[in-house]
Amino acid sequence: MPDHDDGTLNRRGALACMTWAGTGLLWSLGGGVPRAVGLETAVATEAPSAPFRFLQISDSHVGFDKAANPDALGTLREAVAKIRLLPDKPDFIIHTGDISHLSKEREFDDADQILRETGVPLFFVPGEHDLLDDDQGGAYRARYGQGSRGAGWYSFDRHGIHFVGLVNVVDLKAGGLGNLGPAQLDWLDRDLAGLASSTPVVVFAHIPLWTVYPEWGWGTQDGARALASLKRFGSVTVLNGHIHQIIQKVEGTITFHTARSTAFPQPAPGTAPSPGPVKLPAGELRKVLGVASVTFVRGAEPLAIVDTPLAG
Amino acid sequence: MPASLPPQRHRAGRRAAPLLALLFILAGGPEARSADPVVVHIDNFTFGPDTITVAPGTAVTWINGDDIPHTVVAKDRLFRSKALDTEDRYTFVFTQPGKYPYFCSLHPHMTGTVVVTGPAG
Numbered sequence: 290m291p292d293h294d295d296g297t298l299n300r301r302g303a304l305a306c307m308t309w310a311g312t313g314l315l316w317s318l319g320g321g322v323p324r325a326v327g328l329e330t331a332v333a334t335e336a337p338s339a340p341f342r343f344l345q346i347s348d349s350h351v352g353f354d355k356a357a358n359p360d361a362l363g364t365l366r367e368a369v370a371k372i373r374l375l376p377d378k379p380d381f382i383i384h385t386g387d388i389s390h391l392s393k394e395r396e397f398d399d400a401d402q403i404l405r406e407t408g409v410p411l412f413f414v415p416g417e418h419d420l421l422d423d424d425q426g427g428a429y430r431a432r433y434g435q436g437s438r439g440a441g442w443y444s445f446d447r448h449g450i451h452f453v454g455l456v457n458v459v460d461l462k463a464g465g466l467g468n469l470g471p472a473q474l475d476w477l478d479r480d481l482a483g484l485a486s487s488t489p490v491v492v493f494a495h496i497p498l499w500t501v502y503p504e505w506g507w508g509t510q511d512g513a514r515a516l517a518s519l520k521r522f523g524s525v526t527v528l529n530g531h532i533h534q535i536i537q538k539v540e541g542t543i544t545f546h547t548a549r550s551t552a553f554p555q556p557a558p559g560t561a562p563s564p565g566p567v568k569l570p571a572g573e574l575r576k577v578l579g580v581a582s583v584t585f586v587r588g589a590e591p592l593a594i595v596d597t598p599l600a601g
Numbered sequence: 602m603p604a605s606l607p608p609q610r611h612r613a614g615r616r617a618a619p620l621l622a623l624l625f626i627l628a629g630g631p632e633a634r635s636a637d638p639v640v641v642h643i644d645n646f647t648f649g650p651d652t653i654t655v656a657p658g659t660a661v662t663w664i665n666g667d668d669i670p671h672t673v674v675a676k677d678r679l680f681r682s683k684a685l686d687t688e689d690r691y692t693f694v695f696t697q698p699g700k701y702p703y704f705c706s707l708h709p710h711m712t713g714t715v716v717v718t719g720p721a722g
Contacts, residue, residue, distance in 0.1 A: 355668040355687065391670060391684060417707045421670065421684040463676045463704035464712050505646070506710040563645035566668050 341448045344372060344379045345493070345581040347530030348550035350418065351400040352390035357566035358574060361390065361552035365403050367599050368551040368580050372407050379582065380447065381409050385530035385548060386416030386458070386495030392428055401432075415441055416495040416531060417458040426459065442473050444480050450585065451484055453477065455494040457509045467496030467509035467531075474514050481518055489524040489585075497529040499538065499545055502558035507532050516543060526583070526594075532564070534577070535596050546594050549579040575600035638692075640664060641713065643671050643685070643705075648713035655695060656719050662692040671711065676702040 346368060353361040372379070384404070389396035404411055413433040420426035430441055437443040440456040455477070457467035469477075484490070492498065498515060500508035509515075519525045525543040533550035534557065553566040554577040561567070569577070579598040636658040642649045644666040655661065663673045665685040673682040673691050679701065682691035695701065695717045705711040 357668065391686060418670070421707075423683070461706055461709040463702065463709055465709045504710065506708050563647070563667070565645065 340377070341450075341585040342377060342379045343447075343583050344382045345385060345528050345548045345583060346372075346382055346404075346551060347385040347495075347548040347580075348387040348416065348533055348552055349384070349400055350387055350390040350550065350552035352393060352396035353552050353566075355553075355566060357553035357568045358578075362399055362403070364575070364578055364599060365400065365551045367575070368578070369403050369406050371597070371599065372580065375582075379409055382407055382411050383452075383454075383493050383528065384411060384413045385493050385528060386414050387418040387530065387550075388413065388416070390418055390552075392419055392421035394428065397428065397432055412445070412452070412454060412493075413441075414454045414456055414494055415458055417461075420458060438476060439470075439473055442476065448585065450489045450491055451481075453480065453490065453492045455492060455498075455515065457494045457496045457498070457512070462510070465510050466500070466503060466506050467494075467498075467512065469494075469509060469511050469515060474511060474518070477515055478518050481522075484522075486521045487523055489526075490519060490522050491526045491528065491583075492519065493528040495529065496531045497536075497545070497547055498527050499540075501532060501536060501547070505558065505564040507558065507564070519543065528581075528583075532558075535581075537594075544594075546581065548581045549577065549596060549598070551578050551580065551599070554578070638662060642666055643711075646671075646705075646708055646711055648705075648711060651713045652716065653714075654716040654718055657696055657698055657717055658694065659717070660692050660694045661715055662690050664688065664690045670707065671705045672707055673703055674706045676704065681706075 349365045350361045351365060358364060372382070382404070388400045415426065415429045415433070419429045422428040426440060430437075434441045437454070440459040442454055442456050444451060444453045446452065455469060455473065457469050459468065460470060461468050492515070494509070496509055497507055498509045498512040500512070502508070520541070523542055527543060527545045529545070529547045530550070532547050533553065533555035534547065535549060536547045538545040554569065555564050556567050576598050579596060582595045582597060584593050584595070636656045638660045639653055639655055639662070641653060641661060641663045643663055646667065648663070653661065663682070663685065665671050665687060668687055670684040670686050672684055673680070675681065680693040680703070684707070685691055695715060698717045698719060701715040701717065703713055703715065
């Protein structure tokens with residue numbers, strides 16, 4: 290995709306000085322009006338220019354109907370309704386995979402129909418649940434793969450930020466973790482080669498690129514090689530899904546963040562016999578489902594990731 | 602030393618025999634050694650039992666008891682199930698003796714092995 294960034298050196302310099310920060314601001318669906326005013330007010334007073342914002346949504350698992358959430362389509366619909374209530378429209382939405390539960394056309398259709406209602410462009414990477422058709426991902430690539438390479442990886446630029454979508458759910462090896470593979474890693478090196486180190490980079494993929502909990506496969510075997518390629522950049526944010534819970538980590542200039550699911554929660558690492566869906570008491574589910582909002586404010590406060598539950 | 606190795610091994614084998622028999626029973630009972638159908642249950646992201654020993658000609662059936670789909674894929678791709686949703690099953694008939702390591706291609710930390718012993722059926 291073309292880079293519409295017409296930024297000057299000054300702007301690049303300013304961007305380079307920014308860091309990324311996570312915050313725990315929550316807002317409530319129950320009250321009808323998002324309570325994120327703290328952030329919005331701060332932005333309005335400190336930075337006259339409008340902030341650049343995108344959203345991360347993940348693990349919608351459309352088609353899932355088991356005890357942990359008999360209506361995953363319904364909770365995705367609630368998440369989208371919530372996005373539509375945002376006072377400032379996001380520039381776009383990144384979906385970090387497991388759009389569907391079983392890669393059925395009907396599931397993709399339902400997901401697309403609801404996600405379209407956000408009215409903003411969507412970018413996708415596949416989760417392992419999106420590659421379950423007989424063609425092992427043919428359905429996903431036909432629908433979401435335009436302009437991508439290999440199993441569906443690609444990059445694009447917005448507002449001076451370089452975005453890279455990676456696929457780490459293909460060709461997984463017995464006993465192993467998520468996998469990027471040499472072809473994709475080589476492409477990543479070429480993709481990043483022309484960028485100044487001051488360019489903020491956002492990398493998104495389904496399975497965490499760093500090792501969260503290998504006993505449950507929560508990591509990427511060759512993720513360290515991708516992170517090594519990103520080391521020279523002053524600001525890198527890695528957005529993942531897959532584990533259906535928020536886990537954040539900062540390592541040098543790299544901030545890692547995993548998003549909630551809109552379908553069902555999974556246990557914290559090692560706290561259950563398996564990473565299977567957690568069934569919560571009635572009324573608790575929507576507190577652990579949600580989306581993440583990533584805001585990039587120029588010349589003022591740093592970028593912030595705000596995780597928003599469906600209900601507070 | 603090499604001259605004394607065979608009798609040592611023999612004695613060790615005799616001592617281990619009852620233990621091995623017990624292990625076979627624990628691993629799947631006497632039926633695991635016959636050509637009767639054998640079932641491997643997938644629960645809590647685990648193949649149970651993770652290792653089974655069967656006779657040639659045995660039909661092995663995997664049943665997914667989890668709320669999350671799994672697959673059964675041979676490491677050498679000899680067999681590969683579709684995604685098994687809850688209570689879905691997949692059967693493969695093992696005709697040739699050998700060791701068949703397999704895994705779930707969605708959750709590759711899930712691994713298991715089918716050992717086929719005896720003459721080809």
